[in-house]
Amino acid sequence: MKLKICHLYPDILNLYGDRGNVMCMQKRLMWRNIEAEITQVPYGDNSSLSDFDIFFIGGGQDFELGLLISDLKTGKGDNIKAAVNDGKSFLCICGGYQIMGRSYELRDGTKYDYLGALAVHTVSGKSRNIGNTITDTKDYGAIVGFENHIGMTYLDEGVVPLGKIRLGFGNNGEDGTEGAIYKNVICTYQHGPVLPKNPVLCDAILETALKRKYGRADLAPLDDTFENEAHDSVIKALMDRQK
Amino acid sequence: MRLFLAILICKLSRAAIRLLGRGGTSLPGKLALRIHPHIIKVLSKGIDTVLITGTNGKTTTARMTEKMLNDAGKDCFANRSGANLEQGIAIEYIANANAFGRAKKKYAVIECDEAAFKKVCPETCPKAVLVTNIFRDQLDRFGEISETINSIKEGLKNSPHTVLCLNADCSLTSSLAIDRQGKTVFYGINEGGDSLPCVSDANHCIRCGAVYNYEYRTFAHLGSFSCPDCGYKRQSPDISVSKIEYLGRDSSEIIIKEGKNEFKAEIALPALYNIYNALAAMSAAYALGISAENAAKSLSGIKSSFGRMESFIIGESRIKMILVKNPAGCDRAIEYMSGSTEKFDAVICLNDAPSDGTDISWIWDCDFEGLFENESCSKIIVSGTRARDMRLRLKYAGGDESRMTIIDDDAELIKAVLALRNQVYIMPTYSAMLKLRGSLAELGGKKEYWK
Numbered sequence: 001m002k003l004k005i006c007h008l009y010p011d012i013l014n015l016y017g018d019r020g021n022v023m024c025m026q027k028r029l030m031w032r033n034i035e036a037e038i039t040q041v042p043y044g045d046n047s048s049l050s051d052f053d054i055f056f057i058g059g060g061q062d063f064e065l066g067l068l069i070s071d072l073k074t075g076k077g078d079n080i081k082a083a084v085n086d087g088k089s090f091l092c093i094c095g096g097y098q099i100m101g102r103s104y105e106l107r108d109g110t111k112y113d114y115l116g117a118l119a120v121h122t123v124s125g126k127s128r129n130i131g132n133t134i135t136d137t138k139d140y141g142a143i144v145g146f147e148n149h150i151g152m153t154y155l156d157e158g159v160v161p162l163g164k165i166r167l168g169f170g171n172n173g174e175d176g177t178e179g180a181i182y183k184n185v186i187c188t189y190q191h192g193p194v195l196p197k198n199p200v201l202c203d204a205i206l207e208t209a210l211k212r213k214y215g216r217a218d219l220a221p222l223d224d225t226f227e228n229e230a231h232d233s234v235i236k237a238l239m240d241r242q243k
Numbered sequence: 244m245r246l247f248l249a250i251l252i253c254k255l256s257r258a259a260i261r262l263l264g265r266g267g268t269s270l271p272g273k274l275a276l277r278i279h280p281h282i283i284k285v286l287s288k289g290i291d292t293v294l295i296t297g298t299n300g301k302t303t304t305a306r307m308t309e310k311m312l313n314d315a316g317k318d319c320f321a322n323r324s325g326a327n328l329e330q331g332i333a334i335e336y337i338a339n340a341n342a343f344g345r346a347k348k349k350y351a352v353i354e355c356d357e358a359a360f361k362k363v364c365p366e367t368c369p370k371a372v373l374v375t376n377i378f379r380d381q382l383d384r385f386g387e388i389s390e391t392i393n394s395i396k397e398g399l400k401n402s403p404h405t406v407l408c409l410n411a412d413c414s415l416t417s418s419l420a421i422d423r424q425g426k427t428v429f430y431g432i433n434e435g436g437d438s439l440p441c442v443s444d445a446n447h448c449i450r451c452g453a454v455y456n457y458e459y460r461t462f463a464h465l466g467s468f469s470c471p472d473c474g475y476k477r478q479s480p481d482i483s484v485s486k487i488e489y490l491g492r493d494s495s496e497i498i499i500k501e502g503k504n505e506f507k508a509e510i511a512l513p514a515l516y517n518i519y520n521a522l523a524a525m526s527a528a529y530a531l532g533i534s535a536e537n538a539a540k541s542l543s544g545i546k547s548s549f550g551r552m553e554s555f556i557i558g559e560s561r562i563k564m565i566l567v568k569n570p571a572g573c574d575r576a577i578e579y580m581s582g583s584t585e586k587f588d589a590v591i592c593l594n595d596a597p598s599d600g601t602d603i604s605w606i607w608d609c610d611f612e613g614l615f616e617n618e619s620c621s622k623i624i625v626s627g628t629r630a631r632d633m634r635l636r637l638k639y640a641g642g643d644e645s646r647m648t649i650i651d652d653d654a655e656l657i658k659a660v661l662a663l664r665n666q667v668y669i670m671p672t673y674s675a676m677l678k679l680r681g682s683l684a685e686l687g688g689k690k691e692y693w694k
């Protein structure tokens with residue numbers, strides 16, 4: 001078995017250790033003797049995306065996100081949307097999450113039109129929301145991460161959030177939601193990077209992609225002692241600080 | 244009266260705290276600033292200040308600059324402990340003044356945090372401002388790299404008479420000279436390779452967004468860059484390294500070019516980034532009227548400073564401490580360690596206190612893989628409030644799980660470190676460095692920095 005992973009815009013969207021998410025998917029496949037092929041698709045590269053099974057889009061700086069708009073219009077945006085509708089797996093973090101939405105509105109009223117692959121939109125907030133996060137999810141348990149964003153994202157009715165924010169700001173600091181899920185697309189504001197410390201989430205993404213491609217997944221269990229200890233120790237430290 | 248009171252309170256409280264045997268506190272400065280918010284402005288009058296900011300190399304560059312000034316007979320004071328926020332800086336100006344505000348020494352070498360710079364720069368009216376480089380660092384504090392640049396720009400706004408010393412090889416730093424009135428001294432290295440960094444902080448032109456072309460790179464995003472679209476490019480440096488003759492594990496030998504003048508210099512510190520620090524210090528000294536050739540003579544006698552490649556010999560233990568704060572600095576440390584031909588043990592202490600940066604995700608932007616590329620690295624001890632995050636990163640880097648130990652307790656950590664028989668490299672984040680250095684200095688009979 002083999003999965004082809006596309007790392008989109010590694011040259012621009014590469015903040016906060018997000019490349020660790022790609023490493024995580026690659027290694028967790030490798031450790032199970034499943035082949036993983038990583039392809040970086042940077043700014044300006046307009047090659048076809050139809051061959052990939054998993055897409056990863058990380059977070060970036062606001063001024064660099066502006067750069068992406070013209071690149072998305074060269075056809076890459078349509079290719080990304082086609083992959084979403086094809087049921088391909090996506091993990092989109094922060095800036096990557098925002099560009100999957102409909103639009104991003106700055107405080108001066110300037111509005112950037114983004115992909116609209118997800119029925120969400122983002123507006124710029126007053127100040128950055130920065131800090132550790134814990135999100136309780138139905139399917140992946142408690143997810144730990146770190147958020148750092150000024151954008152506030154609102155989900156259209158019917159769009160499923162990734163989970164409920166227990167500690168932190170989440171999508172918009174108002175409705176208690178964090179992230180969004182649509183088809184096989186998972187979006188979140190949580191860096192960290194999010195996957196290594198939350199192996200359940202990583203395996204879920206791999207499993208979905210394998211099932212879509214091969215009709216079966218059966219991922220062998222791994223020794224996740226280090227992963228779980230990292231996950232649990234952070235939750236414990238954060239909850240202790242709350243007291 | 245207010246000035247007198249502020250000085251008195253600061254001096255008294257500082258003396259009291261030292262009697263208690265503590266060093267790194269900003270409380271006296273805080274008190275003084277509360278009584279007299281512009282005390283730095285008042286006390287810096289008549290003093291030629293060099294203000295040093297930038298992501299990496301501030302402390303070492305400041306030590307070099309200080310030595311160059313002192314060697315040239317320009318008696319100076321400095322914030323040696325690395326307390327580089329407004330309060331810490333206020334303390335040094337107050338310590339240099341008598342009770343009536345009269346200055347003892349006429350030169351100051353002050354390192355300043357990038358975010359504090361916008362406030363501190365106008366207060367100190369510096370003769371020269373030196374920006375070492377700009378990398379991603381503690382994004383939980385700075386938000387984005389562009390905010391760091393804006394803070395420095397803001398601080399420089401009303402000081403057209405300040406000589407600005409800039410790293411010509413850093414596209415982010417050298418952009419500070421765009422549209423600025425006033426004198427600029429550029430420094431840089433005139434040769435390099437074509438290695439591409441895994442994660443770059445500046446692929447795209449800061450002015451127009453196009454992808455830079457590079458004639459060569461020295462490391463990370465530093466090198467001879469040019470924008471194919473808007474023409475923004477590396478400025479030809481006033482002081483440069485034309486050739487690196489020798490780059491060793493304890494020192495380096497370089498040929499420096501200033502105008503038509505070329506001369507040899509020896510730096511008593513290892514690695515390429517210390518060549519940049521040396522060039523930076525020379526530029527600052529140059530801005531204060533010291534010739535580059537004279538300034539360069541001070542470099543052969545430079546000692547490592549406070550947790551930056553600092554050595555400790557305790558009994559049979561040989562320990563070197565390398566402070567790490569961000570990916571660029573950490574990658575240099577990893578490069579240095581993995582370049583070792585003898586076996587070594589590594590100790591990594593990752594804390595997430597505000598002074599370390601509460602966001603530890605940067606460890607995933609560092610190439611810890613380098614530690615495991617050869618067999619030199621024997622054991623790894625991991626400690627700190629985020630030890631388990633660190634251990635996980637090392638697992639992904641290819642670290643042999645059985646060779647990694649976590650030690651949470653400080654006293655036990657020191658005990659375990661002293662039991663290691665190979666050369667030991669300790670990589671701590673800032674708050675971990677303060678604590679560990681204190682214990683090691685005591686055991687090794689070193690004085691505390693404030694004594």
Ligand SMILES: [Zn+2]
Binds near residue numbers: 449471475
């Ligand atoms: Zn340009």
